[in-house]
Amino acid sequence: LPCCSSNYMYVQVPELLRSTMSVRLLYLTAHLIVTVSALWPLPSQISEGENHELLVIPPSDSSNTPFFRVASERLGQVQTLQDAFARYTELTFPHPASDAGEGREDDSGTAALGRRLGRRSRIGGGGAITGMVVKVEDASEKAPQLDTDESYSLTIDTQHGSNGFITAQTIYGALRGLETFSQLVSFDFDTAAYQFSVGVPLSIHDAPRFSHRGLMIDTARHFLPVKTLKHALDSMSYAKLNVLHWHISDTQSFPMQFKSRPDLWNGAHSPRERYLQTEVRDVVEYARKRGIRVMPEFDVPGHAASWCRGYPEVCPSDPQCTQPLNVAHNETFQLIDDIISECVDDQGDDIGDEPLFLDEFFHLGGDEVDTTCWERDEEISAWMKNQSYANPDEAYAFFVKRAASIAVQHGRRPVQWSEVFDHFKHNLEKSTIVHVWKSVTNVTEVADMGYDLLVNVGYSDGSWYLDNLNRAWEEIYDRSPCMGIPKDRPDLCKKVLGGHGEMWGETVDTSDFDATVWPRLAAIAERLWSAEDQTNDSTAALPRIEDFRCLLNERGVAAAPVNNADARTAPPGPGSCYKQRR
Numbered sequence: 001l002p003c004c005s006s007n008y009m010y011v012q013v014p015e016l017l018r019s020t021m022s023v024r025l026l027y028l029t030a031h032l033i034v035t036v037s038a039l040w041p042l043p044s045q046i047s048e049g050e051n052h053e054l055l056v057i058p059p060s061d062s063s064n065t066p067f068f069r070v071a072s073e074r075l076g077q078v079q080t081l082q083d084a085f086a087r088y089t090e091l092t093f094p095h096p097a098s099d100a101g102e103g104r105e106d107d108s109g110t111a112a113l114g115r116r117l118g119r120r121s122r123i124g125g126g127g128a129i130t131g132m133v134v135k136v137e138d139a140s141e142k143a144p145q146l147d148t149d150e151s152y153s154l155t156i157d158t159q160h161g162s163n164g165f166i167t168a169q170t171i172y173g174a175l176r177g178l179e180t181f182s183q184l185v186s187f188d189f190d191t192a193a194y195q196f197s198v199g200v201p202l203s204i205h206d207a208p209r210f211s212h213r214g215l216m217i218d219t220a221r222h223f224l225p226v227k228t229l230k231h232a233l234d235s236m237s238y239a240k241l242n243v244l245h246w247h248i249s250d251t252q253s254f255p256m257q258f259k260s261r262p263d264l265w266n267g268a269h270s271p272r273e274r275y276l277q278t279e280v281r282d283v284v285e286y287a288r289k290r291g292i293r294v295m296p297e298f299d300v301p302g303h304a305a306s307w308c309r310g311y312p313e314v315c316p317s318d319p320q321c322t323q324p325l326n327v328a329h330n331e332t333f334q335l336i337d338d339i340i341s342e343c344v345d346d347q348g349d350d351i352g353d354e355p356l357f358l359d360e361f362f363h364l365g366g367d368e369v370d371t372t373c374w375e376r377d378e379e380i381s382a383w384m385k386n387q388s389y390a391n392p393d394e395a396y397a398f399f400v401k402r403a404a405s406i407a408v409q410h411g412r413r414p415v416q417w418s419e420v421f422d423h424f425k426h427n428l429e430k431s432t433i434v435h436v437w438k439s440v441t442n443v444t445e446v447a448d449m450g451y452d453l454l455v456n457v458g459y460s461d462g463s464w465y466l467d468n469l470n471r472a473w474e475e476i477y478d479r480s481p482c483m484g485i486p487k488d489r490p491d492l493c494k495k496v497l498g499g500h501g502e503m504w505g506e507t508v509d510t511s512d513f514d515a516t517v518w519p520r521l522a523a524i525a526e527r528l529w530s531a532e533d534q535t536n537d538s539t540a541a542l543p544r545i546e547d548f549r550c551l552l553n554e555r556g557v558a559a560a561p562v563n564n565a566d567a568r569t570a571p572p573g574p575g576s577c578y579k580q581r582r
Contacts, residue, residue: 038197039183040548041240041526042534043206048199053126054158056185056194058093067093068178071135071165080141080171080289081134084178091555092182097192127158129196132181134174135167143288143358144172144242146497150291151207152177156200164202172291176240180204183551210481212454212498213528214243214295215521218505220250220306223273228510229283235518235557237290239525239548244287245363245500247297248275251323254306256280260338263310280356288358295415296357298339299365301325301332301399311335316380321373327399328383337406344410361433362407366400367417397424404429415454421446433497437465443484447495455481455499456524464524466517467504469567473545474538476501477523498528515568518559519549550577 039046059067068085070076138149149169154177156164166177186197196202215236217224224232233244248256254267256275268274284294298304301324308315308322314332315322326332340362344355371392374380384395401424404414408431415433418441426449428434433452436443439460446453458465462479465471482493501521508516522545527535535541545562552559561571561580571580 038186038544038547038551039180040522040544040551041529042531042544043180043204044531045203045205046198047203049201050199051126051158051201052196052199054156054196054200055126055128056092056196057128057130058097058194059089065131067131069131069133071133075134075136075139078136078139078141078171081136081174083289084175085134088178088182092185093194094554095187095189095192097187097194126195128162129156129158129164130162132164132166132178134177135165136171136174137169139171141171141288143284144170144291144293145360146211146293148172148211148291149207150176150211150240150242151205152180153206154180154202154204156196156202158200172242175237175291176206177204179238179240180206208240208242208529209531210496210498210528212243213241213525214245214498214500215241215517216245216247216297216456216500216502216504218247218250218503218508219255219275220247220253221505222509223253223255223269224505224510224513226275226279226283228513230286231557232513232517233283233287233290233292235514235552235555236292238552238555238557239522240529241521241525242292243498243500244292244294245297245502246294247299247363247504249298249306250303251305254310258339258342260342261311261335264307264339266310267306267308277356281354284356284358293359293361294357295359295361295363296343297363297365297415298336299363299367300336300403301327301396302367302369303365307335316373316377318373318376321376324369324371324373324396324399326377326380327374327395328380333402333406336403340406340410340412344412360411360413361415362410362412363415363435364400364403364407365417366403366420367437368419369396371396393423397427400424401427401429404432418446421451425449437502443482443496444486444489444492447485447492451495453496455483455496456502457483458502464499465502465504466520466567467502467506467508469516470565471520471567472565473520473523473562476520477527477535477538477541477545479527480532481527499524512568514558515560518552518557519545519562520567522548522552546578546580553577 059065066085067089070081075081150173152166152168152173154166166174166181168174168177184197185194187194215232217232236244253269254264255273256265257277258264265274287294303323304325305322307325314325314329314335316326343357344362346355374384374392374395384392389395400416400420404416407414408429413431413433414429415435418434418436418438421428421434422441430450433454434446435454437456437458439457443453456464459468462475463471464476464479481499482496485492501517501524503517549559549562560568
């Protein structure tokens with residue numbers, strides 16, 4: 001029974017419960033925070049009761065009543081919710097529920113419920129829930145943006161009926177609640193019944209700490225088929241990630257179709273490794289239905305040699321020195337304008353009037369710009385001299401600022417890598433979001449100058465670059481998103497919008513994608529979703545991330561063992577997923 005002191009609350013945990021849960025209790029503003037072994041990321045607030053024998057009765061094939069349902073007829077017309085209900089019915093109830101060993105063909109409906117409750121009552125009784133009712137205030141199906149409300153509440157109290165409830169401001173908050181519920185239901189193979197893994201009455205109130213929580217995928221170094229992209233989006237939703245940063249093109253390839261510039265995808269690895277615009281729309285819509293934004297990136301002026309294959313006039317004249325793009329040609333900026341326009345403006349074609357990409361952010365890269373080629377090119381060198389530039393760095397500043405202004409003209413916020421800030425400081429377009437990947441970038445200075453930030457510092461201790469294969473999940477987890485900002489300046493931490501796990505694709509294709517990304521991306525996901533004081537102990541988080549990795553495997557995500565010395569390493573030998581070690 002719970003007992004209290006003036007500062008702490010304690011709970012006596014039954015031995016049976018200890019075998020299935022890891023419980024950590026924190027007294028925070030009078031709320032009891034419980035760490036549940038299979039729940040990832042941790043909710044803001046969760047309190048549970050003493051009934052640990054609650055059954056969850058899935059819908060039968062013959063039932064006309066779905067398990068997940070809306071609270072009003074108005075919400076019944078929201079297709080995003082209906083699609084989510086279908087997905088989460090399969091995710092929550094992956095096994096056929098029937099009387100174990102009896103093989104009854106009619107084991108469904110009221111009769112089956114009576115049999116299961118009768119069997120459960122013989123071992124103490126716990127009741128059952130037969131459905132989850134979803135209530136949403138704002139039923140808009142418009143694409144989520146940075147300021148979209150993802151908060152939700154989840155309550156289950158069998159004393160007030162057999163339904164649980166998920167309440168959210170938006171449909172995207174409801175999706176997060178559905179994911180949480182799915183992780184709280186477990187299957188008992190001995191009884192062939194579903195049961196709740198925490199005690200009821202249950203009350204969860206949850207919201208993300210950071211609004212921008214993502215994964216960057218690189219489809220330029222290796223092409224990733226649309227099925228792989230959709231698989232990645234599914235896996236992201238399991239960890240409540242909400243941004244796919246799509247690094248579409250780079251030096252090696254330009255795989256995307258542009259109708260106004262049909263020769264751009266001449267830069268693809270091969271004619272078979274390309275994305276049609278209909279496929280891009282399909283990926284963006286698939287993401288939206290999972291509450292995930294898609295932020296495209298076309299990295300300029302460096303990392304753009306693949307553009308030259310279709311439009312050589314936008315590159316320096318030396319075929320051995322094709323990047324950065326030609327800063328002296330207006331045609332270069334017209335091409336950038338055409339790309340952004342076709343990505344974000346209403347096209348008015350027969351496919352639909354919506355833009356290809358719906359997000360308000362547009363990533364323009366700007367990193368690793370070696371201006372040597374500009375100095376070697378006679379035309380560009382003469383242009384820089386004519387502009388009275390003291391050095392090529394001034395031409396670099398001209399380029400990135402002009403590219404950012406084009407994005408702004410098309411109603412998008414430019415995102416640029418941290419070198420752009422490191423070079424030009426307060427001279428940047430003020431709406432620019434600085435994407436910090438270098439440890440030398442002074443994040444306090446960035447925030448203090450009023451710029452918003454995204455963080456994923458790479459190639460250092462705690463690197464959030466997932467292609468850094470020797471970085472253990474604990475190092476990643478122990479890195480605070482606001483690292484580098486003084487603790488006495490919480491106002492500056494608010495300028496950190498969030499961050500990403502970055503999966504650069506030099507050694508990654510479909511064959512090893514999952515094991516490169518998961519489960520280490522889960523560490524980033526929780527740091528960005530859960531409260532700071534819930535995520536400062538990787539030792540306490542270990543049992544949960546191990547269980548979450550097994551859940552990913554069960555859902556078809558080939559996540560590597562948690563404690564690998566190097567990511568992507570195979571299991572060391574036979575054994576349970578729940579007991580794998582280095």
